[in-house]
Amino acid sequence: MKRLMKIHSKKLILLFLFIVVVFLGVVQLNNQPLEGRPVTGEISAPREIVAILERSCYNCHSNKMTLNWYDKLAPLSWIVKKDVERAREAMNFSEWENISDDAHVGKMWAILNMVKAEKMPLKGYTLLHPEAKVSAAELDIIKNYVLSLTHEKIADKNKITTDSKKRTEPTKRNIPKTIPQSPNGITYTDEFKNWKAISMSTLYDNSMRVIYGNDIAVQAIEKEEFHPWPDGAIVVKAVWEQVENEYGEVRAGNFLNAQFMVKDAEKFKDTEGWGFAKFSTNELIPTGKTALFAAQSCIACHRQLAKETGYLFNVPLKVNPKK
Numbered sequence: 001m002k003r004l005m006k007i008h009s010k011k012l013i014l015l016f017l018f019i020v021v022v023f024l025g026v027v028q029l030n031n032q033p034l035e036g037r038p039v040t041g042e043i044s045a046p047r048e049i050v051a052i053l054e055r056s057c058y059n060c061h062s063n064k065m066t067l068n069w070y071d072k073l074a075p076l077s078w079i080v081k082k083d084v085e086r087a088r089e090a091m092n093f094s095e096w097e098n099i100s101d102d103a104h105v106g107k108m109w110a111i112l113n114m115v116k117a118e119k120m121p122l123k124g125y126t127l128l129h130p131e132a133k134v135s136a137a138e139l140d141i142i143k144n145y146v147l148s149l150t151h152e153k154i155a156d157k158n159k160i161t162t163d164s165k166k167r168t169e170p171t172k173r174n175i176p177k178t179i180p181q182s183p184n185g186i187t188y189t190d191e192f193k194n195w196k197a198i199s200m201s202t203l204y205d206n207s208m209r210v211i212y213g214n215d216i217a218v219q220a221i222e223k224e225e226f227h228p229w230p231d232g233a234i235v236v237k238a239v240w241e242q243v244e245n246e247y248g249e250v251r252a253g254n255f256l257n258a259q260f261m262v263k264d265a266e267k268f269k270d271t272e273g274w275g276f277a278k279f280s281t282n283e284l285i286p287t288g289k290t291a292l293f294a295a296q297s298c299i300a301c302h303r304q305l306a307k308e309t310g311y312l313f314n315v316p317l318k319v320n321p322k323k
Helices: 002-029 047-056 076-090 101-116 123-128 136-158 190-194 215-222 293-297 299-309
Strands: 196-203 207-213 234-244 250-263 274-280
Touching: 047 136, 076 299, 101 136, 101 299, 190 234, 196 215, 207 215, 207 250, 215 234, 274 299
Parallel strands: none
Antiparallel strands: 196 207, 207 234, 234 250, 250 274
């Protein structure tokens, strides 16, 4: 009897293995390779920076992938293809000539902050590619390079003297006569100044950031109902220069930009239900020339926060919850 059971068990195992092999063989027939794209422009940076990027970023954020054999096998290849396509939309080191010098600086700040927050490289990717991990020493190398890109600019803007006649004061923000509107239809509003401040943050770029939420967003946070966030929730991150006087006191300097996130699951379904907009300088100039800019420059990073905060950065779990 036991012998018959062993034989039966072996047959079941062999049948299972046969089914797995057949399944893998069938899915390979629908395995679409990654689109081959030419290298049209390389990032201009010190060799040590490029070396880190090549090892940790290029397999997803460039047209020069070096895929392992298992990366090419379905169904894993389907995940790889999707991740690479999204990564290229956000940042492509092989098409660097398409961005301006200012955008170069902005992209490098994004790299620094995503690596520092341990959001990049993706943890799932480093499990199979441990060599892609960025060490603390390499993070310092990136930080020093990014700071060097804007050091003179930041130093000039943040200079404060004890001479009141020479003291740099923050410029006043005047709302243009025509209300600014982002290419995807999000309209700027100054009402966020009356909303509840739900969080604050600072970055290496010497900026000071206050995050505001409208009533719908605040209630969602208080009840921890942000998976998904309710339609109508609006979060605004207002960014100022961070300046310091001779006594070491830090305060907000010139206004830099206001970053809007508007939840509308139907209108913004291509970007996970969130609409993104950014209005910069005192003229509140909207970022992007087409509505596609959000899909290319915003959602790729915010996707890393999907499970934690429903796609938002710097949002606390509670906002003055009722006792």
